Amino acid sequence: MKCRAAFLLMLGLLSGGASADTVWKGTSVNSITSGTGDILEDGGADLRLSAESTGTEKFVGAITSMDARPFQGREVRLAGRLLVEDGAGSAALWVRADGANGRLAFASSAGAPVRAGVGAQARELRLYIPSGTTTLKLGVTLDSAGHVAVQGLVLTAEAATSGGVSAYDMVEYALTTIRANALNAGNVDWSAEEKARLAPALKSLPAQEAYGSIRAVLDLLADRHSFLQHPREADAYRQTAVASRDIEARQMQDIGYVLVPGLRGTEASAGEAFTSQLCEQIERLAPTSAKGWIVDLRQNTGGNMWPMLSGLQPLLGNGNIGASRDRNGTATAWRPESRRACGVDLSSSRVAVLVGPKTASSGEAVAVAFRARPGTRFFGQPTAGLATANRSYPLPDGGALRLTRAVMVDRSGEAYPDGIKPEERVSSDQDAIDMAAAWLR
Known part of the structure; x- marks a missing residue:
């Protein structure tokens, strides 16, 4: 309870101490959004997204963003209930951690989509926010024309646990595995990457800090298909x-x-x-x-x-x-x-x-x-x-x-x-x- 109170106090200081409705924006001109409530408050926020067409995009979406400083080194939990009221598509929650040079971490519930006709469905995401994160972004997507309502959308954070595995352990294993098996391993200067990625400081950081570094190496492969799954995602996939x-x-x-x-x-x-x-x-x-x-x-x-x-x-x-x-x-x-x-x-x-x-x-x-x-x-x-x-x-x-x-x-x-x-x-x-x-x- 003390940690929760301290965390909320920090959020209050950064936001000026007053609660206000979360501000939502559409991800395209076809996205129509509206909402009430604050995702950082216990009651959460209610959000509505609708579109007559996705246009040239694969989906429409609602997005909000905030200062990531209170969340760095912590695990965030985004939870709410999604109701697709009509349309042939599916809806999903997502959350993303961005640094100075782009995305550092991402999670989505698209693997367990919510469709019309099934009623309101609860969905939950968890994501570790790396120390270099500057902006936290989150929202909902809908991949066809229709309407989706999100009820009680709440964002919370808690201390992250490493399970005794360091970021150094993770990066060392990943570099060895990628080099030995990747289709496009020849695209990578392995000597340079090992020197840059295997910093001794990683030995004192939790395993979650390694994902951004490993993802950067996967990007160098340029196969557009390799990806990472956090432990909960990997368990769910199995x-x-x-x-x-x-x-x-x-x-x-x-x-x-x-x-x-x-x-x-x-x-x-x-x-x-x-x-x-x-x-x-x-x-x-x-x-x-x-x-x-x-x-x-x-x-x-x-x-x-x-x-x-x-x-x-x-x-x-x-x-x-x-x-x-x-x-x-x-x-x-x-x-x-x-x-x-x-x-x-x-x-x-x-x-x-x-x-x-x-x-x-x-x-x-x-x-x-x-x-x-x-x-x-x-x-x-x-x-x-x-x-x-x-x-x-x-x-x-x-x-x-x-x-x-x-x-x-x-x-x-x-x-x-x-x-x-x-x-x-x-x-x-x-x-x-x-x-x-x-x-x-």
């Missing part, structure tokens, strides 16, 4: 597997349509359930889909590729569907596990694959698996350009280093460093589903 949206399957007269979402997390039973559901939907539509299939990957932002590939096995077939090729040229073939629910063989059916800029990471892996497949054509817009394979390495503090160590290659051995470009480009005033159906017929 213990859950959450789809970015529901699998959608429907009959379009003589064509089967399947929307395959992303699946974030590696928990085995949830992955099995995702695979079984996808297989069962395809098997259900198979008898009346004589003209072929539309596989929609436009909303697939990635995650765990194996349940996706296994669920699509009836269409992909049992042979060579792709591989991961490391920096030494060694290729590891993709071998999705067969499932009893995937008994139907549709490997000779014609398939139209829909892709777009949101098709990323493991979503691109699924797309790559369909490349060079006979009777297949791609429709839409180029994918995100993250067709590379990551592997997880546990960090000494319980976090995870998810390191890009290979490129994805299709059945013919072709890689896609700039993303997958569809044969049929679809403009904003065209309907990709209609164009795909016309080709299939």
Whole structure:
């Protein structure tokens, strides 16, 4: 209680001693925001974000910022309840620590999205604020047109615990691991980085202080796909597997349509359930889909590729569907596990694959698996350009280093460093589903 009181007193002194409603701003001209209450008070703040369109951006958002000095070296907790009142998209909380040269730390609840129709959902983030942080920013995002209300949004802070692991331990392990395994390790001057990063002063700092330094090294790789997970994020990724949206399957007269979402997390039973559901939907539509299939990957932002590939096995077939090729040229073939629910063989059916800029990471892996497949054509817009394979390495503090160590290659051995470009480009005033159906017929 004494620490809490001292912390609030410090905040009061920095803000002039008076409480006021938190000021929110939109992240774009399409963001409409309003709010009441103070996120630093016990009752928190209520916030509303709405938009008729995201425009050219992937999302709309509400943001507030504050002096980071009271939070340095502490762990902040941002918690509230999100209610998406309408729209087809999802909402998430986020918090970011910025230093003089940009972002030092970031956390988001996008891995556990809140969508319309599920009611108000509680979400919580925790983030260590490094000593060099100058500004703390936080807010909410919505990735499509619609409305989201945030209730009781509260920001608190507490002392951070290191678990006996120093920042030096973290950086030393990470540098060794990245140098030995990263696809683009050759982009880094390792002698210079080791000299600059392994400062003796890190031995007296907690493990959390290392994340910014490790992230800076990952940026030098320039693969745009390697990233870090703090201990809680790493635990959640191992213990859950959450789809970015529901699998959608429907009959379009003589064509089967399947929307395959992303699946974030590696928990085995949830992955099995995702695979079984996808297989069962395809098997259900198979008898009346004589003209072929539309596989929609436009909303697939990635995650765990194996349940996706296994669920699509009836269409992909049992042979060579792709591989991961490391920096030494060694290729590891993709071998999705067969499932009893995937008994139907549709490997000779014609398939139209829909892709777009949101098709990323493991979503691109699924797309790559369909490349060079006979009777297949791609429709839409180029994918995100993250067709590379990551592997997880546990960090000494319980976090995870998810390191890009290979490129994805299709059945013919072709890689896609700039993303997958569809044969049929679809403009904003065209309907990709209609164009795909016309080709299939």
